Amino acid sequence: MKQEGAAATDLMVRIGRQARAAAAQLAQAGSADKNRALTIAAEALSDQQSEILLANAGDLDAADAEGTGGALRDRLMLTADRIEAMSSGLREIAALPDPVGQQLARWRRPNGLDIARVRVPLGVIGIIYESRPNVTADAGALCLKSGNAAILRGGSESFHSAHAILRCLQQGVAAAGLPQYCLQMVPDSDRALVGAMLRLSEFIDVIVPRGGRGLIERVIADSRIPLFLHLEGNNHIFIDKAADLPMAREVVMNAKLRRPGVCGAVETLLIDRAVAATHLAPIVADLLSAGCEVRGDSASQAIDARVLAATPEDWSTEYLDRIIAVKLVDGLDGAIAHIERFGSHHTDAIVTADDAAAETFLARVDSAIVLVNASTQFADGGEFGMGAEIGISTGKLHARGPVGLEQLTSFKYLVRGTGQVRP
Amino acid sequence: MKQEGAAATDLMVRIGRQARAAAAQLAQAGSADKNRALTIAAEALSDQQSEILLANAGDLDAADAEGTGGALRDRLMLTADRIEAMSSGLREIAALPDPVGQQLARWRRPNGLDIARVRVPLGVIGIIYESRPNVTADAGALCLKSGNAAILRGGSESFHSAHAILRCLQQGVAAAGLPQYCLQMVPDSDRALVGAMLRLSEFIDVIVPRGGRGLIERVIADSRIPLFLHLEGNNHIFIDKAADLPMAREVVMNAKLRRPGVCGAVETLLIDRAVAATHLAPIVADLLSAGCEVRGDSASQAIDARVLAATPEDWSTEYLDRIIAVKLVDGLDGAIAHIERFGSHHTDAIVTADDAAAETFLARVDSAIVLVNASTQFADGGEFGMGAEIGISTGKLHARGPVGLEQLTSFKYLVRGTGQVRP
Numbered sequence: 001m002k003q004e005g006a007a008a009t010d011l012m013v014r015i016g017r018q019a020r021a022a023a024a025q026l027a028q029a030g031s032a033d034k035n036r037a038l039t040i041a042a043e044a045l046s047d048q049q050s051e052i053l054l055a056n057a058g059d060l061d062a063a064d065a066e067g068t069g070g071a072l073r074d075r076l077m078l079t080a081d082r083i084e085a086m087s088s089g090l091r092e093i094a095a096l097p098d099p100v101g102q103q104l105a106r107w108r109r110p111n112g113l114d115i116a117r118v119r120v121p122l123g124v125i126g127i128i129y130e131s132r133p134n135v136t137a138d139a140g141a142l143c144l145k146s147g148n149a150a151i152l153r154g155g156s157e158s159f160h161s162a163h164a165i166l167r168c169l170q171q172g173v174a175a176a177g178l179p180q181y182c183l184q185m186v187p188d189s190d191r192a193l194v195g196a197m198l199r200l201s202e203f204i205d206v207i208v209p210r211g212g213r214g215l216i217e218r219v220i221a222d223s224r225i226p227l228f229l230h231l232e233g234n235n236h237i238f239i240d241k242a243a244d245l246p247m248a249r250e251v252v253m254n255a256k257l258r259r260p261g262v263c264g265a266v267e268t269l270l271i272d273r274a275v276a277a278t279h280l281a282p283i284v285a286d287l288l289s290a291g292c293e294v295r296g297d298s299a300s301q302a303i304d305a306r307v308l309a310a311t312p313e314d315w316s317t318e319y320l321d322r323i324i325a326v327k328l329v330d331g332l333d334g335a336i337a338h339i340e341r342f343g344s345h346h347t348d349a350i351v352t353a354d355d356a357a358a359e360t361f362l363a364r365v366d367s368a369i370v371l372v373n374a375s376t377q378f379a380d381g382g383e384f385g386m387g388a389e390i391g392i393s394t395g396k397l398h399a400r401g402p403v404g405l406e407q408l409t410s411f412k413y414l415v416r417g418t419g420q421v422r423p
Numbered sequence: 424m425k426q427e428g429a430a431a432t433d434l435m436v437r438i439g440r441q442a443r444a445a446a447a448q449l450a451q452a453g454s455a456d457k458n459r460a461l462t463i464a465a466e467a468l469s470d471q472q473s474e475i476l477l478a479n480a481g482d483l484d485a486a487d488a489e490g491t492g493g494a495l496r497d498r499l500m501l502t503a504d505r506i507e508a509m510s511s512g513l514r515e516i517a518a519l520p521d522p523v524g525q526q527l528a529r530w531r532r533p534n535g536l537d538i539a540r541v542r543v544p545l546g547v548i549g550i551i552y553e554s555r556p557n558v559t560a561d562a563g564a565l566c567l568k569s570g571n572a573a574i575l576r577g578g579s580e581s582f583h584s585a586h587a588i589l590r591c592l593q594q595g596v597a598a599a600g601l602p603q604y605c606l607q608m609v610p611d612s613d614r615a616l617v618g619a620m621l622r623l624s625e626f627i628d629v630i631v632p633r634g635g636r637g638l639i640e641r642v643i644a645d646s647r648i649p650l651f652l653h654l655e656g657n658n659h660i661f662i663d664k665a666a667d668l669p670m671a672r673e674v675v676m677n678a679k680l681r682r683p684g685v686c687g688a689v690e691t692l693l694i695d696r697a698v699a700a701t702h703l704a705p706i707v708a709d710l711l712s713a714g715c716e717v718r719g720d721s722a723s724q725a726i727d728a729r730v731l732a733a734t735p736e737d738w739s740t741e742y743l744d745r746i747i748a749v750k751l752v753d754g755l756d757g758a759i760a761h762i763e764r765f766g767s768h769h770t771d772a773i774v775t776a777d778d779a780a781a782e783t784f785l786a787r788v789d790s791a792i793v794l795v796n797a798s799t800q801f802a803d804g805g806e807f808g809m810g811a812e813i814g815i816s817t818g819k820l821h822a823r824g825p826v827g828l829e830q831l832t833s834f835k836y837l838v839r840g841t842g843q844v845r846p
Contacts, residue, residue: 024763028787109808113797120789122819205819226649226820247842254844340447362837364451366543374536374840383845384836385532396545396628396833397649398821410819413807414785417797419670421677422806 005192012196015151016203018181019124023149025179027121031098033176034145041172042090045137048168049083055164056133063157076131076158086137086165089388093141096387099406100147114416119409121147123205126197127390128153128219130211133161139208140169140183142390146408149179151204153186153197155211198223208390208403228399228407230391232318233263233346235376238335238361239283240352241274247373248279248351253286254375255349260292261320263392264347264379268315268325270335276303276328287324296326315342332357336364343367346394347379368394368401428615435619438574439626441604442547446572448602450544454521456599457568464595465513468560471591472506478587479556486580494684499554499581509560509588512811516564519810522829523570537839542832544570546628549620550813551576551642553634556584562631563592563606565813569831572602574627576609576620578634621646631813631826651822651830653814655741656686656769658799661758661784662706663775664697670796671702671774676709677798678772683715684743686815687770687802691738691748693758699726699751710747719749738765755780759787766790769817770802791817791824 026034045052056078063073099119106116125148129135136152143150154162166185173183186193198207201224208228209219219227237255239248255266271280276299284294284304295314296307307326314325315338329335339348349371350361358372369379369392381389381402389402399407468475479501486496522542529539548571552558559575566573577585589608596606609616621630624647631651632642642650660678662671678689694703699722707717707727718737719730730749737748738761752758762771772794773784781795792802792815804812804825812825822830 024789027789107808109806113801113806115807123789226818244842250844251842258845358839362839366447366450366546367835369836369838371838372840374838374843375845377845378536378838378840378843383532383536384538385530395649400833401836410823412790413792413824415792415794415797415801416781416785417795419667419674420797420801421673422681422798422800 005196008190008192008196009199012186012193012200013203015184015186016124016200019149019151019184020203022179022181023121023123026144026149026182027100027147029147029178033178034098034147035094037144037172037176037178038090038094038141039172040175041141041169042087042094044168044171045083045087045090045165048164049080052083052161052164053078053080055160058160059158068157072131076133076161078133078161082134086134089138090141093145093388096145096405098145099409104411111420112418113420116414117411118414119406120412122408122410124149124151124203125408126151126153126200126204126207126225128194128197128207128209128211128215130155130215131157133158133165135210136162136165136185137169138388139210139390140166142388142405142408144169144173144178144182146405148408149182151184151186151197153194195222198225201225210391227395228391228393228403229395230263231346231394232344233265233379233392234268234316234318234342234344235264235266235347235379236268236270236335236339236343236349237266237376238270238329238332238339238348238350239272239275239279240332240350240354240357241272242354242357243275243279243351244353245279245282249283249286251349251351251373251375252283253290255377256287256292256324257290257322258375258377260322262377264377265320266324266349266376267318268327268342270327270329270338271300272331272335273299273328274331276300280304280326280328284326291322293323294326295323297328299328300326318344332360336361339365339367344394346392347371347376349374349376368392428619431613431615431619432622435609435616435623436626438607438609439547439623442572442574442607443626445602445604446544446546449567449572449605450523450570452570452601456601457521457570458517460567460595460599460601461513461517461564462595463598464564464592465510465517467591467594468506468510468513468588471587472503475506475584475587475591476501476503478583481583482581491580495554499556499584501556501584505557509557512561513564516568516811519568519828521568522832527834534843535841536843539837540834541837542829543835545831545833547572547574547626548831549574549576549623549627549630549648551617551620551630551632551634551638553578553638554580556581556588558633559585559588559608560592561811562633562813563589565811565828565831567592567596567601567605569828571831572605572607574607574609574620576617618645621648624648633814650818651814651816651826652818653686654769654817655767656688656802656815657691657739657741657765657767658687658689658770658802659691659693659758659762659766659772660689660799661693661752661755661762661771661773662695662698662702663755663773663777663780664695665777665780666698666702666774667776668702668705672706672709674772674774674796674798675706676713678800679710679715679747680713680745681798681800683745685800687800688743689747689772689799690741691750691765693750693752693761694723695754695758696722696751697754699723703727703749707749714745716746717749718746720751722751723749741767755783759784762788762790767817769815770794770799772797772799791815
């Protein structure tokens with residue numbers, strides 16, 4: 001066991017050292033070269049569709065042999081369309097502005113010192129993910145464009161698919177003359193390697209875990225490296241007493257049912273007790289008729305008998321499914337207190353025609369994204385106009401909300417003088 | 424032991440919960456109230472000078488009884504001037520712009536959604552420090568102004584002094600009607616409390632350790648909370664072949680000897696081999712005549728016999744003293760490679776009259792602060808025009824370089840719609 005641990009560490013240190021050296025070179029690479037790498041990789045994905053599908057068939061066979069089904073098998077499966085989507089994703093990232101070198105601020109001091117704050121890459125980013133092989137392309141491309149070396153560690157179930165995709169990216173890297181080791185994948189699925197990776201603080205600047213609760217909890221417990229955490233989206237919509245009912249109905253339906261499985265889906269509906277008599281029943285009727293289960297507190301049940309009884313756990317649950325919790329609250333203060341107590345600081349919305357209520361909600365709700373009169377499903381880097389994202393950060397440090405190219409950078413201060421010394 | 428641990432955790436959880444609740448209120452406080460608290464606290468520091476000096480005398484007596492001397496006793500000691508400096512520091516922080524609520528960006532999407540990114544406080548900040556009692560005032564005031572609740576844990580040696588200072592701050596907080604628990608101090612010097620504090624990730628958003636290597640290493644090893652690390656400043660000045668010699672002499676003397684003990688002091692001098700014959704001797708002569716020890720590689724010793732032999736450890740050492748290491752390097756590439764290998768990514772400078780060399784150095788040196796033709800001792804939030812700072816971050820995440828009011832904030836996205844749903 002001890003020897004295995006040492007071997008895992010040695011292998012990860014070698015990968016880390018290669019990544020660190022590649023990152024120093026990649027940080028100096030021009031936008032044109034990075035974009036050329038992405039464009040050639042996009043072409044390679046299209047051209048090598050059959051090879052990728054073959055590799056994916058191998059992974060699917062192994063999954064079938066283990067009896068893997070349902071959502072997990074679907075996440076693992078590639079199709080011609082999904083490969084084309086990856087390819088156009090790469091082209092889109094190539095078309096985004098390059099954050100590296102952007103001047104964030106520049107000022108002159110009374111002593112003549114000229115101080116500029118410019119964006120630089122973070123360095124080396126570790127991505128730990130599970131079954132979805134397309135994360136290889138999306139995360140790899142975002143890191144490349146933002147000038148960061150990436151160390152990818154995909155799940156064992158998508159091993160062959162991810163490697164086939166990585167080969168396409170590496171062809172782009174090679175053709176553009178970028179450093180070979182700027183995109184590396186951990187070469188086998190031994191779990192000891194994840195442990196070694198999480199301790200590689202000398203060589204990895206930030207880890208982005210993408211996966212289910214088990215993966216995230218393991219990474220939080222074991223990592224000695226800062227994390228960009230994408231935790232739960234236990235999101236709320238508050239129907240204020242000044243809400244327009246047709247708007248409330250449309251927003252709730254969209255926020256819950258457009259895609260119930262995304263992190264921006266609403267999970268709990270809060271309704272001001274003052275309008276519960278008029279607003280609750282039509283919204284519940286919409287949801288039920290669309291096949292959504294509704295679980296509520298006793299006050300909601302008293303108004304609409306079709307509402308099932310909620311348990312205390314419902315207020316903390318991210319269903320990611322066709323289920324919603326409903327609770328009556330005492331006005332804006334009641335809604336904000338409930339969100340503060342049970343929310344996950346991801347995305348929360350109010351529906352109201354009262355500007356003062358909207359502004360209070362915006363100011364007091366401490367979530368990455370706070371919306372007025374719009375669906376929570378807008379919680380997405382693309383919808384924000386930021387281009388592709390690597391996730392939605394629920395942390396407050398460095399990145400909060402959609403993590404796009406800019407959030408994958410740091411900055412440094414450039415100070416230009418003429419011989420100034422400090423008195 | 425086990426009971427002690429549980430008691431420490433219970434106490435810290437209570438402090439953390441009080442801080443979290445206070446932070447939610449303080450985040451909504453107006454600038455006028457925060458500035459009033461700071462101004463009243465500044466007055467209290469001046470008015471209560473004799474009480475503070477009395478408390479400090481108690482700490483000094485205890486230190487003397489333990490035989491504490493030299494730099495440590497000096498850091499602990501307060502004087503009327505030092506108390507006045509704290510008081511005017513608070514007034515300066517009151518005069519700085521309030522970062523909370525500042526709009527960082529705002530844009531409109533094609534679907535009409537109005538997206539704004541605004542600064543919000545981080546939440547609760549933990550400060551762990553050692554003997555300098557003035558950190559209580561500086562750090563407490565920066566946290567208060569940036570809307571963050573603070574949990575302060577000072578060293579046992581400055582216990583009474585820190586508490587006397589804290590009382591002045593708390594008088595300001597009370598007089599301005601701000602939440603009582605927005606500034607708390609860990610009430611005794613039991614080390615188990617630091618351990619409990621470092622595990623309080625539910626209630627503390629970021630920890631700022633301020634102290635020597637032992638403290639920092641303990642915090643890194645034990646913290647489950649993100650850190651703003653102020654690590655070593657192993658800073659370099661590179662004398663390029665196109666350096667103006669008088670400027671080089673003046674900048675090196677200032678960077679080393681203005682205050683040898685600050686983190687922005689230069690520790691290693693790199694000289695282009697091409698100008699070593701002309702530039703090394705006068706710079707070494709300046710340093711020696713000012714009482715600075717010079718340790719160099721054999722090539723430096725060959726040029727100037729007064730240079731002592733450097734050992735390999737010298738390249739990695741932050742002396743914080745009247746000692747400097749000197750090494751000849753092969754041009755810009757040699758200098759950059761040395762800095763990449765041995766530097767601590769804090770502050771590095773080039774002296775050159777060659778603009779192209781300057782720009783290459785600025786682009787390729789990966790340090791928080793990179794200077795051209797100026798002293799490394801400008802590494803300071805005040806000198807940057809950012810006002811007071813809580814330290815200089817050597818990390819790349821969230822804050823890099825001087826950590827002032829803006830760096831103590833996060834942001835959130837405010838999205839204002841008119842009923843938009845996602846297609």
